[in-house]
Amino acid sequence: MRSAILALAPLMLSASLSAQGVFSNKTQVILEKVIQDYPNHFTNIKGELISQALQTSRYKSTLELPGASSSTVTLVTTTGTEGSGWTCTVLHTADFEQARTRFSEIYGQLSNSIISAAGQKTFILSGQYENPTPDKKANEVIFTLLPGVGEMKRIRVELTLRGDAQDWIVTISVNDGDPRQQAQLAVNGK
Secondary structure (H helix, E strand, C coil), rough: HHHHHHHHHHHHHHHHHHHHHHHHHHHHHHHHHHHHHHHHHHHHHHEEEEEEECCEEEEEEEECCCCCEEEEEEEECCCCCCEEEEEEEEECCCHHHHHHHHHHHHHHHCCEEEECCCCCEEEEEEEEHHHHHHHHCCEEEEEEECCCCCHHHHHHEEEEEECCCEEEEEEEEEEECCCHHHHHHHHCCC
């Protein structure tokens, strides 16, 4: 029995080290920086102003996932409350298979990754994957930070693959988990 355990130890160590490779990729690094700035309403990653309406301001983000087409920070101020969101359009294509592959890749890069938030403890990003199909126009994975404590329990990290006319769009967003703020961000061009 002891020899079997000793024989398995190098295999277990090897599997552990290869699994940790998931934790050090560019997608995870960018997302970690975005999450670290969440308590500041993304002030440190806010670039030039794109548009401004009565209660909403949209800015170009200074952080973008590799190969992404655009990335924005949206700030919404309503009576007594503030909401904020970061959205990155990772892929816009007419090819569903290409979109599904990219969606799956990003999920693999983020699922169970370790996120260190400034001034907070370390979190694990956890979300349930469901295989996208072309007949389902909206596919999403909602990630949570475990353990959800303090201000960070309100955060919502969402990976989305959605159909838009003839195209497929893959996005990732980080925003307030408050449903009222979610509705306001969606109305104002999240």
